Amino acid sequence: xxxxxxxxxxxxxxxxxxxxxxxxxxxxxxxxxxxxxxxxxxxxxxxxxxxxxxxxxxxxxxxxxxxxxxxxxxxxxxxxxxxxxxxxxxxxxxxxxxxxxxxxxxxxxxxxxxxxxxxxxxxxxxxxxxxxxxxxxxxxxxxxxxxxxxxxxxxxxxxxxxxxxxxxxxxxxxxxxxxxxxxxxxxxxxxxxxxxxxxxxxxxxxxxxxxxxxxxxxxxxxxxxxxxxxxxxxxxxxxxxxxxxxxxxxxxxxxxxxxxxxxxxxxxxxxxxxxxxxxxxxxxxxxxxxxxxxxxxxxxxxxxxxxxxxxxxxxxxxxxxxxxxxxxxxxxxxxxxxxxxxxxxxxxxxxxxxxxxxxxxxxxxxxxxxxxxxxxxxxxxxxxxxxxxxxxxxxxxxxxxxxxxxxxxxxxxxxxxxxxxxxxxxxxxxxxxxxxxxxxxxxxxxxxxxxxxxxxxxxxxxxxxxxxxxxxxxxxxxxxxxxxxxxxxxxxxxxxxxxxxxxxxxxxxxxxxxxxxxxxxxxxxxxxxxxxxxxxxxxxxxxxxxxxxxxxxxxxxxxxxxxxxxxxxxxxxxxxxxxxxxxxxxxxxxxxxxxxxxxxxxxxxxxxxxxxxxxxxxxxxxxxxxxxxxxxxxxxxxxxxxxxxxxxxxx
Numbered sequence: 029x030x031x032x033x034x035x036x037x038x039x040x041x042x043x044x045x046x047x048x049x050x051x052x053x054x055x056x057x058x059x060x061x062x063x064x065x066x067x068x069x070x071x072x073x074x075x076x077x078x079x080x081x082x083x084x085x086x087x088x089x090x091x092x093x094x095x096x097x098x099x100x101x102x103x104x105x106x107x108x109x110x111x112x113x114x115x116x117x118x119x120x121x122x123x124x125x126x127x128x129x130x131x132x133x134x135x136x137x138x139x140x141x142x143x144x145x146x147x148x149x150x151x152x153x154x155x156x157x158x159x160x161x162x163x164x165x166x167x168x169x170x171x172x173x174x175x176x177x178x179x180x181x182x183x184x185x186x187x188x189x190x191x192x193x194x195x196x197x198x199x200x201x202x203x204x205x206x207x208x209x210x211x212x213x214x215x216x217x218x219x220x221x222x223x224x225x226x227x228x229x230x231x232x233x234x235x236x237x238x239x240x241x242x243x244x245x246x247x248x249x250x251x252x253x254x255x256x257x258x259x260x261x262x263x264x265x266x267x268x269x270x271x272x273x274x275x276x277x278x279x280x281x282x283x284x285x286x287x288x289x290x291x292x293x294x295x296x297x298x299x300x301x302x303x304x305x306x307x308x309x310x311x312x313x314x315x316x317x318x319x320x321x322x323x324x325x326x327x328x329x330x331x332x333x334x335x336x337x338x339x340x341x342x343x344x345x346x347x348x349x350x351x352x353x354x355x356x357x358x359x360x361x362x363x364x365x366x367x368x369x370x371x372x373x374x375x376x377x378x379x380x381x382x383x384x385x386x387x388x389x390x391x392x393x394x395x396x397x398x399x400x401x402x403x404x405x406x407x408x409x410x411x412x413x414x415x416x417x418x419x420x421x422x423x424x425x426x427x428x429x430x431x432x433x434x435x436x437x438x439x440x441x442x443x444x445x446x447x448x449x450x451x452x453x454x455x456x457x458x459x460x461x462x463x464x465x466x467x468x469x470x471x472x473x474x475x476x477x478x479x480x481x482x483x484x485x486x487x488x489x490x491x492x493x494x495x496x497x498x499x500x501x502x503x504x505x506x507x508x509x510x511x512x513x514x515x516x517x518x519x520x521x522x523x524x525x526x527x528x529x530x531x532x533x534x535x536x537x538x539x540x541x542x543x544x545x546x547x548x549x550x551x552x553x554x555x556x557x558x559x560x561x562x563x564x565x566x567x568x569x570x571x572x573x574x575x576x577x578x579x580x581x582x583x584x585x586x587x588x589x590x591x592x593x594x595x596x597x598x599x600x601x602x603x604x605x606x607x608x609x610x611x612x613x614x615x616x617x618x619x620x621x622x623x624x625x626x627x628x629x630x631x632x633x634x635x636x637x638x639x640x641x642x643x644x645x646x647x648x649x650x651x652x653x654x655x656x657x658x659x660x661x662x663x664x665x666x667x668x669x670x671x672x673x674x675x676x677x678x679x
Contacts, residue, residue: 031058031073033094034082035275035378042087044070057082061221065282066385069275069378090377094273098187098461099438099626100242101308101396101525110254112168115143116503117476118157119520121165124510128518129201133255133503134476135530136171139564140257140646143169156477157501159608173646176206177251177258177536179294179543183281184246184304184529188269191226192244192507195236200244200516202252202505206260214238214247214263219280224270227277239265245506245521246306250529250536255504257533257644262299274307278382282389300539300549303386304532305395305462306525310438310625311372312402312488314428315454316356319343319366321423323451325351328410347595349415350403350490350636351456355601356426357620359442364601367426368417369619371402371458380407380465387467392539392552394469394532395462396524401629403490403636405457408466411491412457419452430625438625464492469535469556473499473527474641481641485607485614485630487524489637494556495563496641497527523627534644535559563640579632580606580613593633607632 038047044062048070051057056078063069071094074082083091110132116122117134137143137155145152146166153162197203197214205211216229216238225232239247243265251258266277281303290296319339325332325346332345339345343353346368356367386393397404405411419425425447431439463470473487474496483489484499500522509519538558542550550558579593581603599605606613616630623629 031075032079033060033273034072034074034079035092035094035273036070036072036082037089037091037378037381038068038070038087039089040068042068044068047087048072061276061279063275063279063382064221065279065286065389066275066382069279069381071273071276092376092378094275094378096309096376097432098268098274098307098309099436100187100189100306101399101523101528101626110171110259112170113254115155115166115169116164117155118164118501122503124512126512127514128505128512128516129254129514131503131518132169132171133249133498135249135498135502137166137169138476138478139498139530139534139641139643140171140173141643142646143171154478156475156479158475158477158480160479161477162479173257173537175537175541175646177261177533178540179291179297179299180258180261180302180536180539181264181299182247182251182258182261182302182304182532182536183264183266184243184250184306185274185277185281186240186243186246186265186267187307188226188267189240189242191237192239192241193237194234196507197238197244198236200505201514202248202254202516203263204253206253213251213253213261214265217264217284219266219277220283222266222272222276222280224267224272226267226270227272227280240267241507242306242525243267245504245508245519246304246525246529248505248529249502249521249526250304250532252505256529258536261533261536268307275378275382278303278379278386282386282391285391286389295547297543297547297549300390300392302392302394302532302536304529305393305468306528307462308396308398308400308626309376309461310398310400310430311374311460312398312400312404313354313369313619313625313629314372316354316367316369316426316428316442316619317417317419317454318424319346319353319368321420322368322417323420324418325349325415326418327415341598342596343598344595347633352403352631352633352635353595353598353617354631355605355618356442358444359426359621360444365424366598366601370417370454370456371404372460373455373458374460375458376460379462383462383465384467387465387552390552392469392535392555393465393467394471394528394535396528397463397470397472397488397493398461399473399486399523399525399626400488401486401631402488404459404464404488404492405490406466406492407459407464409457409491413455415457416453416455419447419454421447421449421451423447423452428619431622440619440621440623440625440629442619442621459492463488467552469531469559470494471524471528471531471642472496472637473524475499476501483632483637484523485616485632486627487527489635491636493637494640495531495560495638497524497530499523499527502526502530531559531642534642537644537646538562559642560640562643562645564643
């Protein structure tokens with residue numbers, strides 16, 4: 029029988045080397061990796077029949093499968109100028125008869141402050157691909173910035189996928205080094221202690237093969253010479269699979285970060301590291317119970333007992349707690365049932381340990397929240413362990429057991445069960461994956477639209493989201509599209525996969541700016557604070573209300589007096605609910621067997637989410653903010669007045 033990969037978290041005081049050596053004569057266990065960057069972790073390969081023995085070992089705190097199936101979430105000293113180019117937000121704006129590099133994504137216009145807006149009749153126009161936007165593109169615009177993420181090392185942590193052709197990263201002009209034309213900023217590495225060829229990019233993998241197609245899109249959206257903000261950052265990729273688990277890959281990146289030496293071209297400061305978390309396990313909408321089977325909501329904000337006549341058509345007690353109802357199609361009867369659809373009950377404890385340790389080591393960890401329509405809080409939130417549902421005994425329970433087709437598309441597969449003969453407590457807020465840690469920056473996906481800056485329908489959201497990036501229809505070097513006149517592939521990138529690197533690029537620029545003024549790189553906590561303090565918060569409430577006013581059941585609008593969804597009087601579960609989207613309309617709050625998990629589990633509720641879209645002040649400085657003589661060493665002119673950056677309040 030083949031052995032499985034286990035990530036083991038040891039109790040405080042236990043030595044991983046001693047623990048590993050204790051199995052030297054045990055044929056059921058092989059030590060795969062001593063996780064040097066995270067001393068409380070060790071990775072083993074174990075016979076399945078022996079897993080429970082490892083779990084029951086008195087030295088072990090928790091055990092996780094390191095080979096759990098997963099997938100990708102989705103799919104500029106002085107001023108650096110790029111352009112003039114056409115700013116685009118939809119496929120009708122581009123032509124393969126032109127160079128792909130003739131275009132730049134809408135994030136370069138929407139998320140900064142020095143590009144002139146388009147006008148019509150002397151009036152500024154709103155740009156985007158929503159029907160409410162007045163134009164979908166802008167001709168001949170130049171992006172410029174003093175800050176380019178120079179000397180920041182950005183590593184995307186990917187799962188397996190289609191790999192690009194050999195040397196493709198070296199030849200694509202979106203990664204050309206602006207200071208050394210003809211040299212790519214995507215850098216291959218042999219990552220220490222990883223066995224897969226894909227992570228030994230110099231010695232083992234076919235020469236020059238570094239990136240998956242997905243990784244190309246991610247690094248383009250973050251640090252593309254044309255498509256990203258961090259136009260001078262150093263770019264890397266690591267990939268799970270081929271024998272390397274997620275915790276092991278995290279360990280390799282952090283160990284590399286810890287081993288870096290000073291950069292002589294930058295006052296001997298050690299280059300900082302950003303990890304982009306680009307993996308999801310699709311466990312946010314996993315278990316469903318009919319709403320009528322919920323006997324009580326237990327919550328730090330106050331418990332609520334089911335009314336004597338049942339919940340009826342008033343689901344507001346759930347929605348007030350960010351527990352959003354869904355229409356679930358019963359797999360046996362093909363009828364639809366209003367349900368609460370909740371996450372899996374498991375946590376990835378070893379990965380949580382690795383994320384926190386990476387942050388403590390000085391690594392900035394920015395992660396995609398996911399595309400399966402989940403809703404979550406941070407693990408430090410009182411609701412994380414303190415809010416749960418009491419489910420009646422002998423109730424219907426639906427479990428999403430997934431279908432993965434020949435094209436690696438994950439789909440809903442509801443299987444019907446019955447709960448036990450006793451009341452079942454079910455936690456509302458379990459997080460399995462990268463998202464949910466305080467020592468991280470969690471990113472949701474928002475629309476490429478100036479008039480409707482709202483969430484993409486599929487995006488995971490909730491109180492745990494820190495910031496929003498640009499999702500669907502972002503122009504990048506993602507090589508899924510056509511080949512353009514410049515001989516390169518370009519394409520539209522999407523998902524929280526795309527939204528996250530749009531935030532990463534801005535974070536890298538913030539880090540370079542901070543370093544220049546202070547002669548020290550900011551800590552991860554400072555990066556998070558500065559990123560949130562610069563976030564753009566333009567009138568998003570009107571946008572969400574406008575979107576909700578587009579809600580229909582059939583041809584009938586269903587809104588309350590404030591223009592929002594009326595959760596006090598819901599329609600029958602058999603009635604499909606639709607809402608206006610960028611093109612046409614879409615069903616929302618509906619999950620049936622066959623629904624695509626990665627992008628088609630859709631809803632519009634804010635569910636306690638932030639309204640902060642990532643943005644960056646590219647103008648750099650004005651002279652009124654400087655004082656004193658120009659320094660002759662360390663941080664260079666200009667120096668700003670010392671000012672504490674504050675996170676702006678929500679509204």
